[in-house]
Amino acid sequence: MMDNYDESDMVYCPYNKEHKMLRNKLQQHILKCRVIHKDTVDLMVCPFNNSHLIPEPQFYQHTQSCEDRNIIVHYQTSAPAVLSEDTRHPKIESEENWDDDESVPDYDPQVYCSRANIVREPNGLFPAQRKAFIEQEKRRHFGEDYEEEKKPPKAKARADPRPTPYEPRRPYSRRQ
Numbered sequence: 001m002m003d004n005y006d007e008s009d010m011v012y013c014p015y016n017k018e019h020k021m022l023r024n025k026l027q028q029h030i031l032k033c034r035v036i037h038k039d040t041v042d043l044m045v046c047p048f049n050n051s052h053l054i055p056e057p058q059f060y061q062h063t064q065s066c067e068d069r070n071i072i073v074h075y076q077t078s079a080p081a082v083l084s085e086d087t088r089h090p091k092i093e094s095e096e097n098w099d100d101d102e103s104v105p106d107y108d109p110q111v112y113c114s115r116a117n118i119v120r121e122p123n124g125l126f127p128a129q130r131k132a133f134i135e136q137e138k139r140r141h142f143g144e145d146y147e148e149e150k151k152p153p154k155a156k157a158r159a160d161p162r163p164t165p166y167e168p169r170r171p172y173s174r175r176q
């Protein structure tokens with residue numbers, strides 16, 4: 001007779017796994033079974049679903065595997081994850097940020113290409129090379145006369161009537 005029921009409608013008595021019954025019979029069964037087992041087995045109420053009655057020895061394992069827990073934990077962890085994903089990738093809007101982040105993992109190639117004549121990768125440079133690279137990019141952006149340190153403007157660049165984008169400028173390694 002029992003075999004005619006859908007297995008998903010069948011539940012086990014929390015006191016005794018030998019007691020198998022329809023889900024809607026469980027509450028009534030527990031009331032009877034509790035009388036037998038109340039001195040030997042403590043039932044605890046699942047924190048995720050108060051219709052889950054768990055024998056104390058299995059309570060911790062149930063709280064780890066309860067199907068209702070999955071819904072709650074997913075809800076609790078997914079919301080903050082979205083926030084941290086946002087805050088971990090600040091927009092780089094000016095070259096000042098080059099100084100702040102040594103590795104520059106998230107630089108925007110579109111912004112960078114829009115102001116650079118030649119796309120060059122600053123990653124992997126030594127600090128002194130990196131500093132020179134940043135100053136060179138500032139000159140590229142603000143004009144050839146821009147100097148962070150007091151140095152005379154390069155005469156060669158001014159004499160050139162047609163500045164070419166690919167003219168090699170100050171090599172990194174000379175600026176130590």
Ligand SMILES: [Zn+2]
Binds near residue numbers: 015016019029033
């Ligand atoms: Zn029972």
Ligand SMILES: [Zn+2]
Binds near residue numbers: 047066069
């Ligand atoms: Zn549960």
